[in-house]
Amino acid sequence: QSVLTQPPSVSGAPGQRVTISCTGSSSNIGAGYEVHWYQQLPGTAPKLLIYSNNNRPSGVPDRFSGSKSGTSASLAITGLRAEDEADYYCQSYDSTLSGSRVFGGGTKLTVL
Amino acid sequence: EVQLVQSGAEVKKPGESLKISCKGSGFTFDNYWIGWVRQMPGKGLEWMANIYVGDSDTRYSPSFRGQVTISADRSIATAYLQWSSLKASDTAIYYCVRDRTSGLDYWGQGTLVTVSS
Numbered sequence: 001q002s003v004l005t006q007p008p009s010v011s012g013a014p015g016q017r018v019t020i021s022c023t024g025s026s027s028n029i030g031a032g033y034e035v036h037w038y039q040q041l042p043g044t045a046p047k048l049l050i051y052s053n054n055n056r057p058s059g060v061p062d063r064f065s066g067s068k069s070g071t072s073a074s075l076a077i078t079g080l081r082a083e084d085e086a087d088y089y090c091q092s093y094d095s096t097l098s099g100s101r102v103f104g105g106g107t108k109l110t111v112l
Numbered sequence: 113e114v115q116l117v118q119s120g121a122e123v124k125k126p127g128e129s130l131k132i133s134c135k136g137s138g139f140t141f142d143n144y145w146i147g148w149v150r151q152m153p154g155k156g157l158e159w160m161a162n163i164y165v166g167d168s169d170t171r172y173s174p175s176f177r178g179q180v181t182i183s184a185d186r187s188i189a190t191a192y193l194q195w196s197s198l199k200a201s202d203t204a205i206y207y208c209v210r211d212r213t214s215g216l217d218y219w220g221q222g223t224l225v226t227v228s229s
Contacts, residue, residue, distance in 0.1 A: 002156065036215035038157070045207055045222050046149075046157065051215035089157050091216070100173045101147070101159040101211070 003028060003097070004090055004104035011110040012080045020075045020107045022090030028102060030071035033093040037066055037075045040087040040106075049088070050075060077109070085111045114138040116146075116208050116220035123226045124198050131194040132223045134208030141189035142166045147211035148182060148193045151222075152204045162211045163191060198227045 005023040012018040022035060029035055037050040048057055050066035053073065065076045073092075077084055090104040119133040134146065147162035161172040161182040170182055184191040191208060206223050209216040 034213070034215075038216070040157075045219040046216075047219065048215045048217050051217070055214075057217070087156075091157075091159075093213075098174055098177075099171045101162075101216070103157045103159060106156040 002105040003094055003102040004092060006088075006090060006104035006107045008105070009108045009110065011112055012077075013112045014080055014082065016080050017076060017078045018080060018109065019077075020088050020090075020109070022073045022075070022104050024071050024073075024092060026071065027096045028071075028092045028094040029068065029073055031095055033095075035066065035068050035073040036091045037064075038089045038091065040089065042086070046089065080111055082111050085109055114210070114218045116210065116218055118206075118208055118220040118223045121224040121226070123228070125229055126200055126227055127197050128227075129194070129196050130198055130225065131192050132206060132225065134191045134193075134220050136189045136191070136210070139210070141184075142186050145211040146184060146191040147209045147216065148180075148191075149207045149209055149216070149219075150176075150204045151207065160193070160206075165189075165191065198225075200227050200229075203227050 034052045038046040039049045040046040053068040054066045063078045087106045089106045094102045115137045117135045145162045145164050148160045150158045160176040163170045163182045165184045181194045208220040210218040
């Protein structure tokens with residue numbers, strides 16, 4: 001059972017907008033710790049997609065955006081493309097786990 | 113260019129020991145935390161531990177404390193993850209990461225560890 005909760009799967013047609021939620025608690029997201037998002041394309045290492053709640057590393061398209069409110073965060077993808085089909089993970093920090101980083105269980109995005 | 117290059121795939125038997133490595137380049141290795149992330153077959157990501165290379169301060173996830181040991185050699189910009197007695201349940205891909213408060217911003221290519229009798 002992951003500390004952060006994500007839906008196992010989401011889907012959308014090309015061009016559509018999808019969102020992926022990440023729900024935590026008062027010891028992680030709700031405590032003000034930042035949320036980061038990763039994209040893992042099939043058979044590859046994960047890649048940092050959004051850092052510190054809503055910032056994109058250089059090279060990440062502005063179709064990807066992040067937000068955070070209370071004990072939850074969200075990743076939004078607009079103008080969905082076939083190459084966005086991947087697993088997406090949220091990550092934060094939890095004060096009850098000895099300084100541990102914690103991940104969500106991951107969400108499989110299917111582009112229909 | 114920042115790179116983390118990991119050692120190759122390993123096949124081991126239960127009870128054997130193992131040490132895998134992660135060599136950094138393109139940045140000042142001493143000034144960063146380097147971490148390890150596990151991905152079991154078909155499963156999600158699990159943060160295991162990290163080490164501040166400059167002074168070897170370490171932190172472990174409660175789930176992995178006592179199960180693995182993280183270390184680093186500043187002189188060759190290399191971090192390690194080791195097991196003293198492998199179990200079949202250690203079969204996974206292990207990624208090293210540059211571990212920052214602003215995210216795990218660089219990832220190694222992964223090392224597949226297979227433990228089977």
